Amino acid sequence: MSGQQAYALEITDVCKNFSGIQASKDINIRVKEGEIYGIIGPNGAGKTTLFNLITGVYAPTSGSIRFLGTEIAGKPTHEISQMGIARTFQNIRLFGDLTVYQNVLTAYQHNLTYSFLDGILRTKKFRQQEKKAEEVCLDVLRRIGLYDLRDQHASKLPYGQQRRLEIVRAIVTGAKLLLLDEPAAGMNEEESLELSQIIKDIRKDYHVTIVIIDHHMDVIMDVCEQITVINFGEMLTTGTAEEIQSNQAVIDAYLGVNDDAED
Numbered sequence: 001m002s003g004q005q006a007y008a009l010e011i012t013d014v015c016k017n018f019s020g021i022q023a024s025k026d027i028n029i030r031v032k033e034g035e036i037y038g039i040i041g042p043n044g045a046g047k048t049t050l051f052n053l054i055t056g057v058y059a060p061t062s063g064s065i066r067f068l069g070t071e072i073a074g075k076p077t078h079e080i081s082q083m084g085i086a087r088t089f090q091n092i093r094l095f096g097d098l099t100v101y102q103n104v105l106t107a108y109q110h111n112l113t114y115s116f117l118d119g120i121l122r123t124k125k126f127r128q129q130e131k132k133a134e135e136v137c138l139d140v141l142r143r144i145g146l147y148d149l150r151d152q153h154a155s156k157l158p159y160g161q162q163r164r165l166e167i168v169r170a171i172v173t174g175a176k177l178l179l180l181d182e183p184a185a186g187m188n189e190e191e192s193l194e195l196s197q198i199i200k201d202i203r204k205d206y207h208v209t210i211v212i213i214d215h216h217m218d219v220i221m222d223v224c225e226q227i228t229v230i231n232f233g234e235m236l237t238t239g240t241a242e243e244i245q246s247n248q249a250v251i252d253a254y255l256g257v258n259d260d261a262e263d
Contacts, residue, residue, distance in 0.1 A: 014063030038224035086175035096155030
């Protein structure tokens with residue numbers, strides 16, 4: 001409909017119960033296409049549970065989750081991924097014995113459409129797609145600042161660089177919606193500043209919508225246009241960085257708490 005706001009992600013009245021325990025209650029979030037959106041809250045608030053609901057790890061007990069207008073609540077994880085949603089994880093999930101480049105190429109594989117026979121015969125289709133895969137993967141590594149480390153084994157990278165590599169792997173899938181779960185975890189102040197700029201560049205260069213969970217308030221407040229605060233599975237408020245920082249309920253629930261444990 002003309003003039004209607006385009007949303008990449010619409011979460012409407014979502015609830016999730018685990019054996020009678022309510023992990024999420026009446027969550028309502030609207031993320032515009034091309035927006036960088038933050039979700040914060042104390043440990044155990046239900047942030048990662050929300051990402052798991054979006055990506056199909058869990059099905060909501062009730063409510064709706066729509067991606068680019070299509071209902072995805074309850075769909076299998078692989079279908080949701082194929083639709084264009086990619087995520088990173090709190091616990092880094094890289095192939096430590098593979099190089100940086102090989103890790104990225106592995107993530108790119110689902111874009112390849114040549115057949116097994118094409119691969120054996122090294123057909124024109126095979127050669128063209130392999131060449132494009134190499135170009136895309138190396139280009140993203142260059143943009144994110146990992147090109148010079150492309151032949152390094154992932155397990156040998158410093159922690160902050162491993163976090164970057166996870167983001168690169170998500171980008172090369174061609175995702176339209178990128179979910180970043182604690183991308184600044186373990187980073188020092190300088191690395192966090194670099195990450196903030198990388199996230200802004202990713203949105204600009206790859207035209208993706210980004211949703212971030214993080215305990216680093218400097219990153220969240222710097223990059224996010226809108227922020228939702230949740231506590232004990234319920235929404236406290238949604239607003240701009242300035243509105244969130246001055247909200248006393250948020251300060252009481254989270255911003256005044258020094259908490260680094262996993263959600």
